Amino acid sequence: MFNTMIIKIAWRNIWRNKIRSLTVVGSIVIGVWALTFMMAFYDGFVTMYISSAVENDLSHIQIHNPEFVDEKEVKYTIDDYTELIKVLSSDNDILSFASRSLNNGMIANSKGSRGCDIRGIVPIDEAKLTRLDKKIVEGNYFDLTKKKNPIVIGKKLADKMKLKVKSKVVLTFQKTDGELISAAFKVIGIYKCTNSIFEEINLFVQQKDLGRLLEDDQMIHEIALLLKDVKQLDTVQAALASKFPQNLVENYKEISPDVNLYESQMGVITYIFIIIIMFALIFGIINAMLMAILERTRELGMLMSIGMNRMKLFLMIVFETVFIGLIAAPLGLLFGHFTVLYFSKVGIDMTEALEKVGLNEILYPTLNVESYFTITVSVVITAILGAFYPAYKAIRLKPVEAINKI
Amino acid sequence: MKNVITVKEVTKVYNPDTIPVHALRGVDLEIGQGEFTALVGPSGSGKTTLLNIIGGLDNATEGSVIINDQDIEKLSDSQIIEFRKQHIGFVFQAYNLIPVLTAKENVEFVMLLQGASQAARDARVKELMNAVGLSEHLDRRPSQLSGGQQQRVAVARALASKPRFVLADEPTANLDSKSTADLLDIMSQLNQEENITFLFSTHDQRVIDRARRVVMLEDGAVISDDTKM
Ligand SMILES: Nc1ncnc2c1ncn2[C@@H]1O[C@H](COP(=O)(O)OP(=O)(O)OP(=O)(O)O)[C@@H](O)[C@H]1O
Ligand SMILES: [Mg+2]
Numbered sequence: 359m360f361n362t363m364i365i366k367i368a369w370r371n372i373w374r375n376k377i378r379s380l381t382v383v384g385s386i387v388i389g390v391w392a393l394t395f396m397m398a399f400y401d402g403f404v405t406m407y408i409s410s411a412v413e414n415d416l417s418h419i420q421i422h423n424p425e426f427v428d429e430k431e432v433k434y435t436i437d438d439y440t441e442l443i444k445v446l447s448s449d450n451d452i453l454s455f456a457s458r459s460l461n462n463g464m465i466a467n468s469k470g471s472r473g474c475d476i477r478g479i480v481p482i483d484e485a486k487l488t489r490l491d492k493k494i495v496e497g498n499y500f501d502l503t504k505k506k507n508p509i510v511i512g513k514k515l516a517d518k519m520k521l522k523v524k525s526k527v528v529l530t531f532q533k534t535d536g537e538l539i540s541a542a543f544k545v546i547g548i549y550k551c552t553n554s555i556f557e558e559i560n561l562f563v564q565q566k567d568l569g570r571l572l573e574d575d576q577m578i579h580e581i582a583l584l585l586k587d588v589k590q591l592d593t594v595q596a597a598l599a600s601k602f603p604q605n606l607v608e609n610y611k612e613i614s615p616d617v618n619l620y621e622s623q624m625g626v627i628t629y630i631f632i633i634i635i636m637f638a639l640i641f642g643i644i645n646a647m648l649m650a651i652l653e654r655t656r657e658l659g660m661l662m663s664i665g666m667n668r669m670k671l672f673l674m675i676v677f678e679t680v681f682i683g684l685i686a687a688p689l690g691l692l693f694g695h696f697t698v699l700y701f702s703k704v705g706i707d708m709t710e711a712l713e714k715v716g717l718n719e720i721l722y723p724t725l726n727v728e729s730y731f732t733i734t735v736s737v738v739i740t741a742i743l744g745a746f747y748p749a750y751k752a753i754r755l756k757p758v759e760a761i762n763k764i
Numbered sequence: 765m766k767n768v769i770t771v772k773e774v775t776k777v778y779n780p781d782t783i784p785v786h787a788l789r790g791v792d793l794e795i796g797q798g799e800f801t802a803l804v805g806p807s808g809s810g811k812t813t814l815l816n817i818i819g820g821l822d823n824a825t826e827g828s829v830i831i832n833d834q835d836i837e838k839l840s841d842s843q844i845i846e847f848r849k850q851h852i853g854f855v856f857q858a859y860n861l862i863p864v865l866t867a868k869e870n871v872e873f874v875m876l877l878q879g880a881s882q883a884a885r886d887a888r889v890k891e892l893m894n895a896v897g898l899s900e901h902l903d904r905r906p907s908q909l910s911g912g913q914q915q916r917v918a919v920a921r922a923l924a925s926k927p928r929f930v931l932a933d934e935p936t937a938n939l940d941s942k943s944t945a946d947l948l949d950i951m952s953q954l955n956q957e958e959n960i961t962f963l964f965s966t967h968d969q970r971v972i973d974r975a976r977r978v979v980m981l982e983d984g985a986v987i988s989d990d991t992k993m
Contacts, residue, residue, distance in 0.1 A: 363869070363872075363873065363876050366864075366865070366869075367862060367864055367865065370864035370865075371864055374864065656859045657859055657862065657863070660854075660856060660859055660860060660862075661862070662845065663821055663854050663856075664848065664849070664854055664873070664874055664877075664922075665845055665846070665848050665849025665874060665877050665925075666845075666849075666877060667842060667845050667846070668842070668845075670877075757821045758816050758821045758822045761821070761859070
């Protein structure tokens with residue numbers, strides 16, 4: 359029908375001034391390529407940030423007594439602990455888990471004292487789950503053969519209290535009945551992690567030492583676990599929550615609002631990237647199409663004279679622009695795709711750039727199919743918007759004046 | 765004989781607010797069905813202006829142009845585009861054809877605008893391209909045709925929609941004498957065999973000689989109107 363004729367003309371018009379069309383195609387290709395890479399880079403960054411938080415600190419799921427979350431009192435231990443451990447050990451979706459006794463207390467030496475969060479851990483489990491053993495920068499991690507009451511403290515705390523490996527400290531904390539007890543510990547290791555506030559407050563002791571001092575070795579307040587596949591998050595969380603309704607089962611997004619923010623902001627940032635790039639492209643498109651229309655003024659006048667109405671003329675120009683976008687977008691995506699593919703294999707070393715943020719890792723850009731689709735749609739919308747003004751100019755032409763134009 | 769075009773007291777003033785140019789000063793003209801009329805006159809006498817007004821490409825300052833019992837001066841912008849598409853064929857001096865379409869596609873173009881069927885289009889294209897002697901060149905683009913051939917395609921295109929008449933403003937101005945003669949042969953043949961009404965402007969004496977009626981304009985007014993017997 360006639361619309362196929364418009365499409366035919368629009369398509370062929372692209373090739374009339376190849377240099378101009380290719381310039382526009384080229385700038386769209388570069389824009390799309392840059393956009394693809396930026397989106398993948400950002401996506402990779404967020405993934406890295408989240409996985410770093412999950413692996414080092416949050417884990418995927420944490421289980422508490424709900425009262426403990428609110429009141430932080432030692433007596434609110436995890437309900438039905440033995441059964442829970444059985445279930446976790448036999449669940450195939452779970453990669454590893456660790457139990458912790460948590461206690462607020464004081465750490466003191468001859469120089470002074472300060473408040474701290476004491477984390478009673480099972481060293482092997484904790485090493486598997488949060489790699490605490492890998493974060494030791496001075497001294498050693500817990501060792502089964504070693505003597506009584508070892509403690510691992512954060513670098514920040516060590517600096518503040520001028521503690522070194524082998525320093526002696528006294529920890530004071532509450533028993534279930536509210537009574538305070540104190541015990542001497544010896545620093546065997548100093549850890550460093552991505553979060554200096556965490557480092558200052560949290561110190562690690564062996565759960566068995568804590569249990570002995572509290573006269574209760576099942577005083578577990580927290581179980582953290584990692585899944586083999588994050589996709590199982592909701593399923594596993596729901597299953598545990600329904601099996602152990604007395605306990606509070608939370609995922610990492612619920613626990614850490616900033617991780618949640620990062621994840622939800624990803625969409626917003628993506629759109630900001632898109633808008634910036636497309637805004638730049640739209641001017642190139644408008645300029646090129648205005649030139650095309652200027653060149654074809656007489657022809658447009660002739661088309662109107664022989665009965666082509668304004669609507670069709672408008673469409674013809676919009677089609678031409680959209681075609682340019684549709685030629686360019688896949689090329690840009692292809693370049694972008696291969697660039698992302700390359701860097702997702704070799705990685706981008708962010709050690710120096712991100713040391714201050716505390717993330718010292720290799721970044722692997724990632725991009726999902728959805729993003730390719732989003733980019734394509736954005737290019738088409740940009741092309742349509744870019745065509746509007748030139749097309750409007752074209753339909754405002756008066757046939758006589760257009761024909762008489764030299 | 766029924767009139768196809770009736771021009772009544774048409775005046776045209778360009779730039780009425782600044783330096784008024786009186787391009788037409790009360791032109792009356794009647795064109796009957798099947799005429800083959802040349803509009804002649806010195807440069808600046810108003811030929812193009814009059815053809816543009818008859819073709820609905822421009823508006824008269826005063827007066828009326830009646831085509832098909834319809835005063836086209838009273839039509840809206842979009843109505844006039846529709847009217848041109850249905851009733852008027854145009855051949856311009858140059859830039860007649862859509863450069864990215866083949867000769868065949870150019871001829872079909874207006875028929876597509878009118879929504880004609882594939883079969884109807886094919887038949888008409890064949891007939892017209894035969895009539896203008898270009899049935900061998902259906903698939904050539906305008907750039908692959910000579911100026912004369914392009915104007916012949918333009919005539920075929922103008923006729924494709926079966927208009928009431930064809931307006932041509934100096935259709936031979938850019939052609940050599942051989943091409944001019946060929947184009948006129950085709951036009952007068954279509955006129956005689958198919959009774960198609962032609963109104964064209966020209967400076968060329970050889971073209972004037974071929975016309976059956978010659979209307980002369982001078983300074984925006986008709987000064988003579990001769991019909992050959
Ligand atoms: N757009 C315009 N604005 C102002 N004056 C115009 C315009 N178009 C034509 N004129 C003037 O109107 C008068 C008639 O011009 P027109 O083009 O109709 O003459 P013509 O007979 O076609 O001349 P030619 O043989 O040179 O083509 C001339 O004086 C011309 O300068
Ligand atoms: Mg003229």
